[in-house]
Amino acid sequence: MSVLALGRRTSRWASRFKILHSQATLFRTSSSNCFFTSSTANKNEDPVRPAPPPIRVSLTESAGRGVFATRRIGSGDLVHTARPLVAHPSLSTTHSVCYFCLRKQKATSQTQAIQFCSEECEEQSMVFYNVERRANWSDYDNYCRTHGLKYPLLVKRLACMVISGVAAADSFDILQPASLSPVMVSEMEEGFSLLRNAFTNANICDEQVAFLTNKWYTSVLARIRINAFRVELVGGLYEDLLSSAAASVEAEAAVGNAVYMLPSFYNHDCDPNAHILWIENADARLKVLRDVEAGEELRICYIDASMDRDARQTLLSQGFGFHCNCFRCSSGD
Ligand SMILES: [Zn+2]
Ligand SMILES: [Zn+2]
Known part of the structure; x- marks a missing residue:
């Protein structure tokens, strides 16, 4: 399971x-x-x-x-309190929460725009957001969506942070990894290839993505699997509480995941x-x-x-x- x-x-x-x-x-x-x-x-x-x-x-x-x-x-x-090492919105909340801190945002006319809740969040994420937006993520996001995966999004965010120089490639080494079966490892290969291709196609130079090996991808994902928290906000609006009480059990209450x-x-x-x-x-x-x-x-x-x-x-x-x-x-x- x-x-x-x-x-x-x-x-x-x-x-x-x-x-x-x-x-x-x-x-x-x-x-x-x-x-x-x-x-x-x-x-x-x-x-x-x-x-x-x-x-x-x-x-x-x-x-x-x-x-x-x-x-x-x-x-x-x-x-x-603790700030995340890495956080990422759920695929379903990408356009409705802050890109950096996952704070809920009011709906805007530009529903497909990435949102920042504050100048501080925008400043803090600008360098890796600039890396991320150079690439086309449709294949990677589709891979996550069709397989019901959320953790590869955190790997993508970390990779962008490493490329932009704000995080070290070994940032997660201190965390305990999950033990992965050979089947699980082979299932991760597709995600790795798609991530690597996204950067290659965005003309990010080989030197900058030298850390991004299959081994790195698997190792980071193994740590995220047992160290990521599902972030579910309790400070929402009263109307949110009412609507979530009325919503079906399948409703996605989490705004994203974080390590x-x-x-x-x-x-x-x-x-x-x-x-x-x-x-x-x-x-x-x-x-x-x-x-x-x-x-x-x-x-x-x-x-x-x-x-x-x-x-x-x-x-x-x-x-x-x-x-x-x-x-x-x-x-x-
Ligand atoms: Zn924010
Ligand atoms: Zn017990």
Whole structure:
């Protein structure tokens, strides 16, 4: 079962559908402060450095790395925010959300235009947007659409960022990869060829796309598969809430997908003490759901927590490659 299929099945809980494995193998502790932002950190006019978040990333007893509280955190408190390393709208929302931050945009007469919600978003994405718009993406987008794939769009965005010089080709190496079967790897070859051809046909020089090998494509996609979050905004208009309540279960509530650094180090629990939510754009907010004591591990739920034990175990095993031994699963709930 693909992660995509799993994502489709989850509805209200989809925003908590954490696509990450619990065993990140690499973590540069010395640079951990680069992995989060805070609401004050983004305001240039505020000269005060925000306090670091009350967490540390350390080894757990059984699940590789994990995130731990360094002090008591009260229920409902915001632990930290995180900006995406890479974000991309869904194919269905490409023209209705911000190209960079996925904020919902008002419909315009130019329905086929790429939109930016602000000058800041336009500035931040201009160099890689300029690479992306040189190429014709119809074949690549069609490939994604016909196969029901969303993650190759994140690979495309990352490739444009690497070509434009704003991201390193090895940006995702720190993330845990999914283990891929030979069949899965061969299925990715078509996507790789289409991506490479799009750049070649756009006359982007060989030197600039030298990193873009089949191995790179597969390696990035393997990491995106278990580290991408489906971004579902909860801060929409009241009318949005009404219409989504009335909409069919097949409606696409997500505005897009994104990959983060620090949020990828949170382990899973079927009865989590923390969760991630998105208010108005792809900036993730990590909040605790109940009081957490100093030293306690913060865990989020990668899947729909309302499912029964067997369904959760199957999803976690097939989608994320691990057997859940959380307290709730152990007690048969
Ligand atoms: Zn924006
Ligand atoms: Zn469990």
